[in-house]
Amino acid sequence: MRIDMKSRSHHKVIPHSGHHxxxxxxxxxxxxxxxxxxxxxxxxxxxxxxxxxxxxxxxxxxxxxxxxxxxxxxxxxxxxxxxxxxxxxxxxxxxxxxxxxxxxxxxxxxxxxxxxxxxxxxxxxxxxxxxxxxxxxxxxxxxxxxxxxxxFKALKELASLIPSHATLITNGALTEVPLSKLKEGDLVLVRPGERVPADGLIVSGKAHMDESLLTGESKPILKKKGDSVLGGSLNLDGAITIVIEKTGERTFLAQVMKLVEQAYKxxxxxxxxxxxxxxxxxxxxxxxxxxxxxxxxxxxxxxxxxxxxxxxxxxxxxxxxxxxxxxxxxxxxxxxxRGILIRNRRAFERAVKTDTVVFDKTGTLTEGRLSVREIVSLGGVKVDRIIELAAAVEALSEHPIAQA
Structure with missing residues (x-):
């Protein structure tokens, strides 16, 4: 496989990224x-x-x-x-x-x-x-x-989720291109630790994806061939190849940012x-x-x-x-x-009448950061030894459990 690396630039192509x-x-x-x-x-x-x-x-x-x-x-x-x-x-x-x-x-x-x-x-x-x-x-x-x-700094932080470059696959060759060069139907490689450049569909590989900043889901989601991935989500542990389905204003992240902008207006x-x-x-x-x-x-x-x-x-x-x-x-x-994005300011006036709050998903409230609460030793192994072995194995991993 031939790898052709183009020089990086600081070109920004994030929708609405300069609206602040x-x-x-x-x-x-x-x-x-x-x-x-x-x-x-x-x-x-x-x-x-x-x-x-x-x-x-x-x-x-x-x-x-x-x-x-x-x-x-x-x-x-x-x-x-x-x-x-x-x-x-x-x-x-x-x-x-x-x-x-x-x-x-x-x-x-x-x-x-x-x-x-x-x-x-x-x-x-x-x-x-x-x-x-x-x-x-x-x-x-x-x-x-x-x-x-x-x-409006909240919009800037959302825009920062999108990388400025993507690894384009063309006839088996890898080329690093600015995001502005991507179009629907392109094949893109997303390595571990990289963010997905645009909404797409996985055609090969599997990986745990962190979509917490986009959907609020705190746990990593296993994505495999045939699953959709959102632009801005973080690839935690596996290389995947995706075909681009939406770019620019049509991406999920761009729509979220548009809603936030409309709320402030x-x-x-x-x-x-x-x-x-x-x-x-x-x-x-x-x-x-x-x-x-x-x-x-x-x-x-x-x-x-x-x-x-x-x-x-x-x-x-x-x-x-x-x-x-x-x-x-x-x-x-x-x-x-505080991470609360309002779609419509009239919600402030309606909030004073709220008497019941219903949480979806599993009903669990979380900060989105995993932490070790208890260590149970089996087979007589000392807890300190377990921590040493776990740290050695997980030291280079980007997975949230490893980070914990």
Whole structure:
């Protein structure tokens, strides 16, 4: 038999294996904007602080402080508030105003009111509200993305079950090829200690397969000619030849990962209600703000604008926009770190009504790791001698019993 070994590469062909990357990038995106906004907020707070303002007026020109405040507000508005302004545009294109619209209107009204105050010869008084809104919402989104990235590590761990290469059998010759080169009908050799590259059918050989990470079955399963094997399962003790039946998105592992991804994208009933509530809250807040502006405009322009801005800022749903989705994200991520993959987040809400849990298989709960609990000696052989002999025999074996 001729063996032709091609050079290894680091090419990744695992379906969905990079889906955790957008969440990590989103986390960095919000963290960067949060840090810059914090740096802008510190001098902004000092400039409008009545205790610090007299000291600043001695150092800086009195006419310079309002302009400097507006500059900081504008920078924070466009940089820190950009995700919300972009979100407002997306909500407008869908004709479904929500939290992003309300937050954007709040910070926009604060900035516009600041310009009006400066034109009227006053100090901007809404800079604190603008900074607070942006910082709170950025913090919430950063935490949400951080936990999302953590939760999607479960997908990365699933993807790591698939090897990057496979040993292809072509006319009796063995060739190591990247997984992307495999197609249905190919013959592949899987040696002891290797993972199956794709779903297939055993055509020769037999081996114990570890499918615990795929199916939850803790014990190794003996697979022989005619049996199906799953991509990602571990060959423990025998060389087998399989014919590839499914590749890429059609494999069992890819379908599991797709279900997990859909679960993280799904919404709970509470989230749906919160989104609907945010939409109506936005509509009501805008209507009330306009009515307030029109009503007070007859008496005093500055007072009327101040009332309108106050309504928009006060209506921003901090808890509604952050708390509800964050609770679902944190729960999913904590479950993923413990090996619990949720197919639908509505299961969280139904779980509180659970009064009976039924376990399938043999009804045995296990961690999936075998261990020696007791040694029984027959024929007068000492226990220590039995351990020595067993260790010598099983030292190079990958079988779970040997590992125990």
């Amino acid at each position: 990357e957008p969440h990590r990038k989103h986390e960095e995106y919000y963290r960067r904007r949060l840090i810059v906004s914090l740096l802008l907020a510190l001098p902004l707070v000092l400039l409008v602080n009545p205790l610090v303002k007299p000291l600043l007026e001695l150092i800086l020109s009195r006419t310079l402080i309002p302009g400097l405040t507006l500059l900081l507000m504008s920078t924070m508005y466009f940089y820190g508030g950009w995700p919300f302004l972009k979100g407002m545009y997306e909500e407008a294109t869908r004709r479904r105003p929500g939290m992003m619209t309300l937050v954007s209107l709040g910070i926009t009204a604060s900035l516009v009111y600041g310009f009006i105050e400066v034109l009227l010869g006053k100090y901007p008084t809404m800079s604190g509200e603008l900074a607070f809104l942006i910082l709170v919402m950025l913090t919430g989104h950063w935490i949400e993305m951080k936990h999302s990235a953590s939760a 799904s919404k709970t009933a509470i989230q749906t209600i919160a989104d609907r509530g945010a939409m109506w809250l936005t509509v009501v807040a805008i209507i009330v703000a306009i009515i307030s502006l029109v009503y007070w405009l007859e008496y005093d322009f500055r007072f009327a604008v101040e009332r309108m801005v106050t309504i928009l800022v006060a209506a921003c749903p901090h808890a509604l926009g952050i708390g509800v989705p964050l609770a679902a994200i944190v729960t999913s991520s904590k479950g993923a770190r």
